[in-house]
Amino acid sequence: MTERRRIPEATVARLPVYLRALAEESEAKATTISSERLAELAGVNAAKVRKDLSYLGSYGTRGVGYDVEYLTFQMSRELGLTHDWPVIIVGVGNLGQALANYGGFRDRGFPIAALVDADPDKVGDTVHGVEVHGLDDLPTLVAGLGSVIGIIATPAHAAQSVADQLAGAGVTSILNFAPAVISVPDGVSLRKVDLAVELQILSFYQQRRDGGPTVEEPSAATAG
Amino acid sequence: MTERRRIPEATVARLPVYLRALAEESEAKATTISSERLAELAGVNAAKVRKDLSYLGSYGTRGVGYDVEYLTFQMSRELGLTHDWPVIIVGVGNLGQALANYGGFRDRGFPIAALVDADPDKVGDTVHGVEVHGLDDLPTLVAGLGSVIGIIATPAHAAQSVADQLAGAGVTSILNFAPAVISVPDGVSLRKVDLAVELQILSFYQQRRDGGPTVEEPSAATAG
DNA sequence: GTTGGCTTGTGAACACGTGCACGTAGGGGA
DNA sequence: TCCCCTACGTGCACGTGTTCACAAGCCAAC
Numbered sequence A, B: 001m002t003e004r005r006r007i008p009e010a011t012v013a014r015l016p017v018y019l020r021a022l023a024e025e026s027e028a029k030a031t032t033i034s035s036e037r038l039a040e041l042a043g044v045n046a047a048k049v050r051k052d053l054s055y056l057g058s059y060g061t062r063g064v065g066y067d068v069e070y071l072t073f074q075m076s077r078e079l080g081l082t083h084d085w086p087v088i089i090v091g092v093g094n095l096g097q098a099l100a101n102y103g104g105f106r107d108r109g110f111p112i113a114a115l116v117d118a119d120p121d122k123v124g125d126t127v128h129g130v131e132v133h134g135l136d137d138l139p140t141l142v143a144g145l146g147s148v149i150g151i152i153a154t155p156a157h158a159a160q161s162v163a164d165q166l167a168g169a170g171v172t173s174i175l176n177f178a179p180a181v182i183s184v185p186d187g188v189s190l191r192k193v194d195l196a197v198e199l200q201i202l203s204f205y206q207q208r209r210d211g212g213p214t215v216e217e218p219s220a221a222t223a224g
Numbered sequence C: 001g002t003t004g005g006c007t008t009g010t011g012a013a014c015a016c017g018t019g020c021a022c023g024t025a026g027g028g029g030a
Numbered sequence D: 001t002c003c004c005c006t007a008c009g010t011g012c013a014c015g016t017g018t019t020c021a022c023a024a025g026c027c028a029a030c
Helices: A009-026 A034-042 A046-055 A068-079 A094-100 A135-145 A156-168 A195-208 B010-026 B035-042 B046-056 B070-081 B094-100 B134-147 B155-169 B193-208
Strands: A064-067 A087-090 A112-116 A130-133 A148-154 A173-175 A189-192 B065-067 B089-090 B112-116 B130-133 B150-154 B173-176 B189-192
Touching: A009 A068, A009 A112, A009 B193, A034 A046, A034 A064, A034 A173, A034 B065, A064 A068, A068 B046, A068 B193, A087 A094, A087 A156, A087 A189, A087 B035, A094 A112, A094 A173, A094 B010, A094 B094, A112 A135, A130 A135, A130 B150, A135 A156, A148 A156, A148 B193, A156 A173, A173 B193, A189 B089, A189 B193, A195 B010, A195 B150, A195 B189, B010 B035, B010 B046, B010 B070, B035 B065, B065 B070, B089 B094, B089 B134, B112 B134, B130 B134, B134 B155, B150 B155, B155 B173
Parallel strands: A087 A112, A087 A148, A112 A130, A148 A173, A173 A189, B089 B112, B089 B150, B112 B130, B150 B173, B173 B189
Antiparallel strands: none
């Protein structure tokens, strides 16, 4: 396969944001949108929008802007959002259940197809209308669903093992919520969401504003 | 204030990961750790580890490595983790409640100090031992807590308004879970976690592996 | 005290992402 | 038909982040 048009990672990460902005604008009955307006809605600058969109193709009209409907279609197609992607959540603890109950997934084309947990007591339960399976069922579940996205919502110590089992079952897209660094085979996409890390990053900047690390030595005081 | 040592954003984002790796290694009774080992645990390469750590200071010993305990201390201090940071969650829906129930926050030094919701029916409720306040209480709550981190877990349409109110109440660190782009005044840190966006990014790469966008037009095939 | 081996700290090259500035093309009015 | 105005697409310069490679420094052994 010729690698087609390569799209920079940073751009890929922004496409979903543009898509949401387009949806907003579409609801507001706009038929075309300028890079400037799109930039405003997406919280970036206009040049970046144009460059990003240019990776998808030349879908704009000079002097006019982009056709909202058409651009939405092209972008959805490029992102693979023309069909639903079933999601399997592994780990039915607090976080797993919350994700299962969170309606935002289904609405955006990511229906929860199955829940999986290692705890035999939980297997057979139903959360938000979805049955909880054992880990052993993973290969069967994945085989029955086709292209699927795996979500890891287990404690940290179980994350790597679950990732291995997901990959072994044929899952090639994994989103990891467990606070642990995990590795996956080549050909498997891995993204992570780490809530504690986000808070710690905020803590860093907050503290810098507050006047830096609490220094015990008098000589290093805030004088500067 | 002389801006002290400037630490690149990318480095700041990795520090919490190093910190966790150090904690692991400390539990394994290791007293020193090499950049190589730390890199392995953090899922990056050794040169990056050394460069990152060098921004904090020269805390390593050539030929030996880093003292686990001492490095942990220095890093915690730099990240502002020597004391707890109370967190206020705005929006007590599915996600907000899940976050409130998720023990991982308190354990890592981010206790849930208050819950806030716009819905009068929810005000006065107790979730996981924390009372739900109205939005009007924000200024008072913040004033009573000092440096605090605000978490937005509302629907998208309410996010900007909540952000404004948080900032107005004196909150200068905000973590946004709502699927919306929001803006905050200068001097306020804003980070976002967008679950749908993560899934859509995975979808993009998954689809590329699966063989690219489903092209209807025969003429538009992979040729060019 | 000297030597050898190991690991840090960092300068320099490279890759990636961002933003400016401008050429270019299309639409609308005269 | 011609002109002007507007907004896209993109070459180029800049800044940030990553990686390599090696000198500097430290410990241990002899």
